[in-house]
Amino acid sequence: MIGLPPTLRVFVATAPVDLRKSYDGLARVAREALGQDPTSGHLLVFSNRRRDRIKILYWDRDGYAIWMKRLEAGTFRWPAPTADGVEWTPAELAAMLGGIDLKATRRRPRFALAPT
Template sequence: MLLPESGVRVWLYAPPTDMRKSFDGLSALVRQKLAEDPTGGQLFVFINRRRTQLKVLYFEQGGYCLWSKRLEAGRFHFNAQGGDKQALSWTDLKLIIEGIDLQSVRRFKRYRKGRNRG
Protein backbone atom coordinates (compact mmCIF):
# COMPACT_ATOMS: atom_id res chain seq x y z
CA MET A 1 0.00 0.00 0.00
CA LEU A 2 1.17 3.48 -0.86
CA LEU A 3 1.51 5.59 2.30
CA PRO A 4 3.50 8.78 1.66
CA GLU A 5 3.50 11.87 3.82
CA SER A 6 0.51 14.16 3.23
CA GLY A 7 2.80 17.00 2.10
CA VAL A 8 4.45 15.02 -0.69
CA ARG A 9 4.41 16.58 -4.16
CA VAL A 10 2.31 14.71 -6.69
CA TRP A 11 2.64 15.21 -10.45
CA LEU A 12 0.17 13.89 -13.00
CA TYR A 13 1.48 13.25 -16.49
CA ALA A 14 -1.67 14.23 -18.42
CA PRO A 15 -1.07 12.63 -21.86
CA PRO A 16 -2.08 8.95 -22.12
CA THR A 17 0.72 6.59 -21.10
CA ASP A 18 1.54 3.14 -22.44
CA MET A 19 0.97 0.91 -19.41
CA ARG A 20 3.59 -1.56 -20.66
CA LYS A 21 6.18 0.93 -19.38
CA SER A 22 7.72 0.05 -16.06
CA PHE A 23 10.44 1.54 -13.84
CA ASP A 24 12.91 2.59 -16.53
CA GLY A 25 10.37 3.76 -19.11
CA LEU A 26 8.36 5.80 -16.62
CA SER A 27 11.44 7.33 -14.98
CA ALA A 28 12.62 8.36 -18.48
CA LEU A 29 9.23 10.05 -19.06
CA VAL A 30 9.65 11.92 -15.77
CA ARG A 31 13.09 13.20 -16.81
CA GLN A 32 12.27 14.02 -20.45
CA LYS A 33 8.63 15.19 -20.41
CA LEU A 34 8.16 16.49 -16.87
CA ALA A 35 11.72 17.80 -16.41
CA GLU A 36 11.80 16.40 -12.87
CA ASP A 37 14.17 14.14 -10.95
CA PRO A 38 12.39 10.80 -10.43
CA THR A 39 14.55 10.11 -7.35
CA GLY A 40 13.48 13.34 -5.62
CA GLY A 41 10.82 11.82 -3.35
CA GLN A 42 7.84 12.99 -5.39
CA LEU A 43 5.00 10.86 -6.76
CA PHE A 44 4.44 10.65 -10.51
CA VAL A 45 1.03 9.52 -11.77
CA PHE A 46 0.40 8.02 -15.20
CA ILE A 47 -2.96 7.01 -16.72
CA ASN A 48 -3.66 5.08 -19.92
CA ARG A 49 -5.72 6.30 -22.90
CA ARG A 50 -8.93 4.53 -21.82
CA ARG A 51 -8.43 5.81 -18.24
CA THR A 52 -8.84 2.33 -16.83
CA GLN A 53 -5.27 1.87 -15.58
CA LEU A 54 -3.15 4.05 -13.33
CA LYS A 55 0.47 3.78 -12.21
CA VAL A 56 2.29 5.77 -9.53
CA LEU A 57 6.09 5.86 -9.67
CA TYR A 58 8.12 7.03 -6.69
CA PHE A 59 11.55 6.56 -5.20
CA GLU A 60 12.22 5.64 -1.60
CA GLN A 61 15.36 4.59 0.21
CA GLY A 62 16.82 1.69 -1.72
CA GLY A 63 15.07 2.06 -5.04
CA TYR A 64 12.06 2.75 -7.21
CA CYS A 65 8.53 1.71 -6.28
CA LEU A 66 5.67 1.29 -8.72
CA TRP A 67 2.05 1.09 -7.59
CA SER A 68 -0.64 0.23 -10.12
CA LYS A 69 -4.40 -0.17 -10.31
CA ARG A 70 -6.60 -1.56 -13.07
CA LEU A 71 -10.30 -0.83 -12.89
CA GLU A 72 -12.70 -3.66 -13.64
CA ALA A 73 -15.49 -1.12 -14.28
CA GLY A 74 -15.54 2.64 -14.76
CA ARG A 75 -12.78 5.14 -15.48
CA PHE A 76 -10.41 7.43 -13.64
CA HIS A 77 -11.58 11.05 -13.80
CA PHE A 78 -9.32 14.08 -13.72
CA ASN A 79 -9.46 17.55 -15.21
CA ALA A 80 -6.57 17.99 -17.66
CA GLN A 81 -5.69 21.68 -17.34
CA GLY A 82 -3.42 22.01 -20.34
CA GLY A 83 0.18 20.97 -20.61
CA ASP A 84 1.76 17.62 -19.86
CA LYS A 85 2.42 18.30 -16.17
CA GLN A 86 -0.31 18.86 -13.60
CA ALA A 87 0.26 19.32 -9.87
CA LEU A 88 -2.05 17.36 -7.59
CA SER A 89 -2.39 17.19 -3.84
CA TRP A 90 -2.21 13.86 -2.02
CA THR A 91 -5.95 14.25 -1.39
CA ASP A 92 -6.61 14.78 -5.12
CA LEU A 93 -4.75 11.56 -5.93
CA LYS A 94 -6.79 9.63 -3.36
CA LEU A 95 -10.01 11.03 -4.85
CA ILE A 96 -8.98 10.04 -8.39
CA ILE A 97 -8.14 6.52 -7.20
CA GLU A 98 -11.51 6.27 -5.44
CA GLY A 99 -13.39 7.34 -8.58
CA ILE A 100 -14.42 10.82 -7.48
CA ASP A 101 -14.48 13.57 -10.11
CA LEU A 102 -12.32 16.46 -8.87
CA GLN A 103 -14.56 19.02 -10.60
CA SER A 104 -17.59 17.98 -8.55
CA VAL A 105 -15.80 18.12 -5.20
CA ARG A 106 -16.70 20.99 -2.90
CA ARG A 107 -13.77 22.10 -0.77
CA PHE A 108 -14.04 23.92 2.53
CA LYS A 109 -11.43 26.14 4.13
CA ARG A 110 -8.95 24.32 6.36
CA TYR A 111 -5.94 25.40 8.37
CA ARG A 112 -2.63 24.51 6.75
CA LYS A 113 0.65 24.70 8.60
CA GLY A 114 2.94 27.37 7.19
CA ARG A 115 0.19 29.33 5.43
CA ASN A 116 -0.93 32.83 6.37
CA ARG A 117 -4.19 33.12 8.20
CA GLY A 118 -6.96 35.29 6.95
Protein backbone atom coordinates in the same frame (compact mmCIF):
# COMPACT_ATOMS: atom_id res chain seq x y z
CA MET B 1 -4.73 2.75 0.09
CA ILE B 2 -1.28 3.64 1.25
CA GLY B 3 -1.10 6.29 3.98
CA LEU B 4 0.54 9.40 2.51
CA PRO B 5 1.88 12.38 4.44
CA PRO B 6 0.26 15.71 3.48
CA THR B 7 3.68 17.18 2.65
CA LEU B 8 4.28 14.69 -0.16
CA ARG B 9 4.09 16.14 -3.68
CA VAL B 10 2.13 14.33 -6.40
CA PHE B 11 2.83 15.11 -10.07
CA VAL B 12 0.32 13.87 -12.66
CA ALA B 13 1.15 13.33 -16.33
CA THR B 14 -2.05 14.49 -18.02
CA ALA B 15 -1.18 13.06 -21.45
CA PRO B 16 -1.75 9.30 -21.87
CA VAL B 17 1.30 7.08 -21.38
CA ASP B 18 1.99 3.58 -22.70
CA LEU B 19 1.74 1.65 -19.43
CA ARG B 20 3.79 -1.21 -20.83
CA LYS B 21 6.67 1.03 -19.78
CA SER B 22 8.30 0.02 -16.56
CA TYR B 23 10.71 1.74 -14.18
CA ASP B 24 13.19 3.31 -16.60
CA GLY B 25 10.59 4.18 -19.25
CA LEU B 26 8.35 5.95 -16.74
CA ALA B 27 11.37 7.70 -15.20
CA ARG B 28 12.23 9.00 -18.68
CA VAL B 29 8.65 10.29 -19.14
CA ALA B 30 8.88 11.99 -15.72
CA ARG B 31 12.06 13.79 -16.76
CA GLU B 32 11.01 14.74 -20.29
CA ALA B 33 7.24 15.34 -20.05
CA LEU B 34 6.85 16.44 -16.43
CA GLY B 35 10.26 18.05 -15.92
CA GLN B 36 10.58 16.21 -12.59
CA ASP B 37 13.48 14.29 -11.10
CA PRO B 38 12.18 10.74 -10.63
CA THR B 39 14.58 10.18 -7.70
CA SER B 40 13.12 13.12 -5.73
CA GLY B 41 10.79 10.91 -3.68
CA HIS B 42 7.67 12.58 -5.09
CA LEU B 43 4.87 10.47 -6.56
CA LEU B 44 4.67 10.51 -10.36
CA VAL B 45 1.25 9.41 -11.65
CA PHE B 46 0.57 8.11 -15.18
CA SER B 47 -2.55 6.82 -16.93
CA ASN B 48 -3.29 4.97 -20.15
CA ARG B 49 -5.40 6.33 -23.02
CA ARG B 50 -8.61 4.60 -21.85
CA ARG B 51 -8.12 5.98 -18.29
CA ASP B 52 -8.88 2.63 -16.71
CA ARG B 53 -5.34 2.02 -15.43
CA ILE B 54 -2.79 4.06 -13.57
CA LYS B 55 0.79 3.58 -12.47
CA ILE B 56 2.51 5.54 -9.73
CA LEU B 57 6.30 5.67 -9.84
CA TYR B 58 8.34 6.74 -6.84
CA TRP B 59 11.89 6.49 -5.53
CA ASP B 60 12.08 4.47 -2.32
CA ARG B 61 15.52 5.34 -0.85
CA ASP B 62 17.46 2.73 -2.82
CA GLY B 63 15.42 2.08 -5.97
CA TYR B 64 12.25 2.71 -7.94
CA ALA B 65 8.91 1.28 -6.91
CA ILE B 66 5.69 1.13 -8.95
CA TRP B 67 2.13 0.95 -7.68
CA MET B 68 -0.54 0.06 -10.27
CA LYS B 69 -4.33 -0.03 -10.29
CA ARG B 70 -6.66 -1.42 -12.97
CA LEU B 71 -10.38 -0.72 -12.85
CA GLU B 72 -12.71 -3.58 -13.73
CA ALA B 73 -15.45 -1.12 -14.70
CA GLY B 74 -15.48 2.64 -15.25
CA THR B 75 -12.64 5.11 -15.68
CA PHE B 76 -10.59 7.54 -13.66
CA ARG B 77 -11.59 11.19 -14.12
CA TRP B 78 -8.37 12.73 -15.44
CA PRO B 79 -7.34 16.39 -15.76
CA ALA B 80 -7.27 17.96 -19.22
CA PRO B 81 -3.91 17.52 -21.00
CA THR B 82 -1.33 20.22 -20.33
CA ALA B 83 2.27 20.53 -21.47
CA ASP B 84 3.88 19.98 -18.07
CA GLY B 85 1.30 18.02 -16.07
CA VAL B 86 -0.59 18.91 -12.91
CA GLU B 87 0.28 18.83 -9.22
CA TRP B 88 -2.17 17.23 -6.78
CA THR B 89 -2.19 16.89 -3.03
CA PRO B 90 -2.09 13.39 -1.52
CA ALA B 91 -5.75 13.90 -0.53
CA GLU B 92 -6.71 14.62 -4.14
CA LEU B 93 -4.86 11.49 -5.28
CA ALA B 94 -6.68 9.40 -2.66
CA ALA B 95 -10.04 10.88 -3.71
CA MET B 96 -9.37 10.14 -7.39
CA LEU B 97 -8.35 6.55 -6.56
CA GLY B 98 -11.58 6.24 -4.56
CA GLY B 99 -13.71 7.24 -7.55
CA ILE B 100 -14.40 10.86 -6.68
CA ASP B 101 -14.57 13.29 -9.60
CA LEU B 102 -12.26 16.15 -8.63
CA LYS B 103 -13.93 18.49 -11.14
CA ALA B 104 -17.24 18.11 -9.31
CA THR B 105 -15.68 19.10 -5.97
CA ARG B 106 -14.76 22.54 -4.75
CA ARG B 107 -11.68 23.43 -2.70
CA ARG B 108 -12.22 25.84 0.18
CA PRO B 109 -9.69 28.67 0.50
CA ARG B 110 -6.69 27.89 2.70
CA PHE B 111 -3.49 29.65 3.64
CA ALA B 112 -0.46 28.78 1.53
CA LEU B 113 3.07 30.12 1.61
CA ALA B 114 4.15 32.07 -1.44
CA PRO B 115 6.35 30.03 -3.79
CA THR B 116 10.06 30.76 -3.43
